[in-house]
Amino acid sequence: MEDRPATTVEQPAGPKETGDAAPAGLGELKMKATDVNLWYGDKQALYDVNLDIFGQSVTSLIGPSGCGKSTFIRCLNRMNDVIDICRVQGDIRLDGEDIYAPDVDPVQLRARVGMVFQKPNPFPKSIYENVAYAPRLHGLCASKADMDEVVETSLIKAGLWEEVKDRLDQPGTGLSGGQQQRLCIARAISVNPEVLLMDEPCSALDPIATATIETLIDELKENLCIAIVTHSMQQAARVSQRTAFFHLGKLVEVNDTSTIFTNPSDQRTQDYVTGRFG
Amino acid sequence: MTDQTASLASFKGEDAQKKLRKRHRAERRFRMYGMAAIIFAVAFLIFLFGSIFSQGWSAFLQTSIKLPVDFSQEVINPSGNPADEEELFRANYVKLAREALYGQLGIDPKDRKVRRDANRLLSRGVDVQLRDMVLRDPSIIGTTQDVWLLASDNADALLKGSIDRATPSDRRQVSDQQIGWIDQLVDKGDMKKRFNTGLFVNGASSNPETAGLGVALIGSLFMMITVVLLAVPLGVCTALYLEEYAPKGKISDTIEVNINNLAAVPSIVFGLLGLAMFINFFGLPRSASLVGGLVLTLMTLPTIIITTRAAIRAVPPSIREAALGVGASKMQLIGHHILPLSLPGILTGTIIGLVQALGETAPLLMIGMVAFVVDYPSSPLDPATGLPVQIYMWAASAERGFVERTAGATMVLLAFLIVMNSLAVYLRNKFERKW
Numbered sequence: 001m002e003d004r005p006a007t008t009v010e011q012p013a014g015p016k017e018t019g020d021a022a023p024a025g026l027g028e029l030k031m032k033a034t035d036v037n038l039w040y041g042d043k044q045a046l047y048d049v050n051l052d053i054f055g056q057s058v059t060s061l062i063g064p065s066g067c068g069k070s071t072f073i074r075c076l077n078r079m080n081d082v083i084d085i086c087r088v089q090g091d092i093r094l095d096g097e098d099i100y101a102p103d104v105d106p107v108q109l110r111a112r113v114g115m116v117f118q119k120p121n122p123f124p125k126s127i128y129e130n131v132a133y134a135p136r137l138h139g140l141c142a143s144k145a146d147m148d149e150v151v152e153t154s155l156i157k158a159g160l161w162e163e164v165k166d167r168l169d170q171p172g173t174g175l176s177g178g179q180q181q182r183l184c185i186a187r188a189i190s191v192n193p194e195v196l197l198m199d200e201p202c203s204a205l206d207p208i209a210t211a212t213i214e215t216l217i218d219e220l221k222e223n224l225c226i227a228i229v230t231h232s233m234q235q236a237a238r239v240s241q242r243t244a245f246f247h248l249g250k251l252v253e254v255n256d257t258s259t260i261f262t263n264p265s266d267q268r269t270q271d272y273v274t275g276r277f278g
Numbered sequence: 279m280t281d282q283t284a285s286l287a288s289f290k291g292e293d294a295q296k297k298l299r300k301r302h303r304a305e306r307r308f309r310m311y312g313m314a315a316i317i318f319a320v321a322f323l324i325f326l327f328g329s330i331f332s333q334g335w336s337a338f339l340q341t342s343i344k345l346p347v348d349f350s351q352e353v354i355n356p357s358g359n360p361a362d363e364e365e366l367f368r369a370n371y372v373k374l375a376r377e378a379l380y381g382q383l384g385i386d387p388k389d390r391k392v393r394r395d396a397n398r399l400l401s402r403g404v405d406v407q408l409r410d411m412v413l414r415d416p417s418i419i420g421t422t423q424d425v426w427l428l429a430s431d432n433a434d435a436l437l438k439g440s441i442d443r444a445t446p447s448d449r450r451q452v453s454d455q456q457i458g459w460i461d462q463l464v465d466k467g468d469m470k471k472r473f474n475t476g477l478f479v480n481g482a483s484s485n486p487e488t489a490g491l492g493v494a495l496i497g498s499l500f501m502m503i504t505v506v507l508l509a510v511p512l513g514v515c516t517a518l519y520l521e522e523y524a525p526k527g528k529i530s531d532t533i534e535v536n537i538n539n540l541a542a543v544p545s546i547v548f549g550l551l552g553l554a555m556f557i558n559f560f561g562l563p564r565s566a567s568l569v570g571g572l573v574l575t576l577m578t579l580p581t582i583i584i585t586t587r588a589a590i591r592a593v594p595p596s597i598r599e600a601a602l603g604v605g606a607s608k609m610q611l612i613g614h615h616i617l618p619l620s621l622p623g624i625l626t627g628t629i630i631g632l633v634q635a636l637g638e639t640a641p642l643l644m645i646g647m648v649a650f651v652v653d654y655p656s657s658p659l660d661p662a663t664g665l666p667v668q669i670y671m672w673a674a675s676a677e678r679g680f681v682e683r684t685a686g687a688t689m690v691l692l693a694f695l696i697v698m699n700s701l702a703v704y705l706r707n708k709f710e711r712k713w
Contacts, residue, residue, distance in 0.1 A: 110605040121597060137606055138605060
């Protein structure tokens with residue numbers, strides 16, 4: 001049984017027709033958010049956010065603490081639904097399909113739009129079980145051999161296979177922080193999601209583990225649409241093709257990463273990326 | 279703020295040393311208070327256990343007399359038909375036991391006063407003892423068997439030293455002649471204290487030497503089964519719904535406050551509720567362990583709900599997010615993660631609730647479980663008592679045998695409680711997961 005949606009959605013007159021064409025070097029338009037407003041109780045946290053996320057690329061969301069970037073990313077797989085007081089308004093589409101439509105099952109959506117969290121959060125189960133959990137949940141593997149293969153491929157894609165292949169039966173919580181986070185990535189990609197949301201995936205990791213994850217993100221984007229929230233502007237510059245700057249719940253500016261960091265059109269973006277505040 | 283050198287200087291010198299010593303003394307004193315409190319508590323615990331054990335250990339031994347009983351055909355089964363249970367049931371077994379005793383002591387059965395004195399050495403329960411032997415195995419009729427027969431409460435008390443031989447004989451419950459017989463039997467090894475199985479298997483009796491906890495143990499067992507079967511699923515489901523599904527708001531707040539209040543309601547109130555609801559309204563039988571179990575279920579529910587909610591809340595939110603993030607539904611989240619991770623807490627809460635219920639007396643008094651029940655209850659609908667109620671009833675009896683039995687039964691109850699608490703600790707440690 002799934003809980004009734006805690007959110008009310010008002011359909012806009014129709015999706016806006018502008019900006020659907022992918023900029024050069026990016027895949028096709030994957031997710032499109034139009035006029036997204038969000039409230040926690042009486043407090044509005046997002047104001048009219050319009051953002052396009054393209055396939056085969058990394059979109060990074062930057063901005064000072066509390067600017068709403070994490071809140072926004074959690075709208076994209078309806079993780080905000082589990083917060084009672086949270087109310088979302090606006091239109092968010094995945095491949096042109098409204099994800100807040102009444103007939104969309106948020107549980108299924110979350111299999112298509114995977115998520116990696118700030119703090120590595122493996123289940124207190126074995127490494128194998130951590131990765132096998134989601135495919136088993138969605139009944140994707142008919143046999144044990146299939147499952148073994150899915151686990152192996154996911155761990156290889158997450159760059160963890162070589163380190164753990166001899167101890168798949170050991171608890172995932174016994175790995176180091178960086179390994180745990182890669183395990184969580186393996187878990188998220190085990191069901192072949194179309195979009196991968198990453199909410200500050202490196203903020204709890206040391207620089208070496210961070211570098212490993214960044215390389216991994218770079219490889220994953222070949223087949224995946226990735227949106228990453230980050231506090232580190234260097235990280236945004238290193239891994240992403242497009243960058244969106246959030247400030248006080250508003251999307252201030254979104255553009256190619258190089259443009260944002262070298263020639264932003266908004267003064268606030270300029271101030272933030274040059275380190276004057278935030 | 280003063281400048282830095284001045285503030286540094288204040289950490290040196292005589293004044294500062296004095297302040298430091300004063301603080302250290304205060305810290306030591308604070309620790310001592312805690313230690314004193316613990317020593318105080320431990321001392322009381324030792325005193326409590328000491329007094330119960332010193333009074334109660336003798337209840338686990340019971341004096342018996344070995345007598346060669348002649349199961350005479352004439353007395354037991356004059357008709358000669360061993361299938362006639364009625365006749366076997368009504369036979370005069372006391373006579374058999376007494377005659378065996380007269381023979382053993384070498385006294386003249388014609389002297390009525392001597393005979394009466396001798397009769398008082400035997401328990402009034404010996405007829406049941408012999409009757410049960412015959413009913414179990416009628417082939418012993420016509421033979422002579424050595425049987426350990428229960429001695430009377432007074433003889434038992436003399437052997438255990440609770441009747442003092444130095445007391446003048448006119449104020450003593452055991453006459454000089456009886457003491458002589460007892461010594462004679464003890465010297466021959468025909469009278470001694472043996473392990474008291476009757477304490478665990480017998481039902482209620484007005485003779486302390488034949489009274490036992492059997493009915494109370496079975497009643498308590500029935501009640502615990504009822505509580506486990508009802509309170510655990512109800513409590514866990516309530517806690518799960520309140521934590522995971524119920525919309526936060528006035529209604530759930532009210533429910534929460536009321537559950538917390540219920541946990542603090544005096545148990546006798548639950549007894550009154552049980553009386554009014556289960557017995558008067560639903561018409562369930564009085565004194566039945568089912569009703570006792572239902573009342574204890576009501577009493578245990580708040581404990582289980584509160585501990586289960588705490589255990590569920592202790593599951594880290596990151597695990598929740600992880601499960602939801604890979605597309606687990608709410609039920610899968612609960613079944614795969616929340617319940618397994620909160621299991622140790624739920625188990626601990628359940629066992630603590632059961633321990634509470636096992637030791638509860640007051641509500642059982644209200645629903646008539648404080649009864650004189652001789653026969654084993656064959657179902658939870660039959661009259662029964664419970665362990666603590668049995669203790670309560672024995673404590674109100676004056677005979678010496680009941681005094682030691684009160685303490686002995688308390689030891690049995692304490693043993694159950696300690697075992698169950700240890701089990702709770704063991705399960706918690708076994709299932710505890712690290713994350």
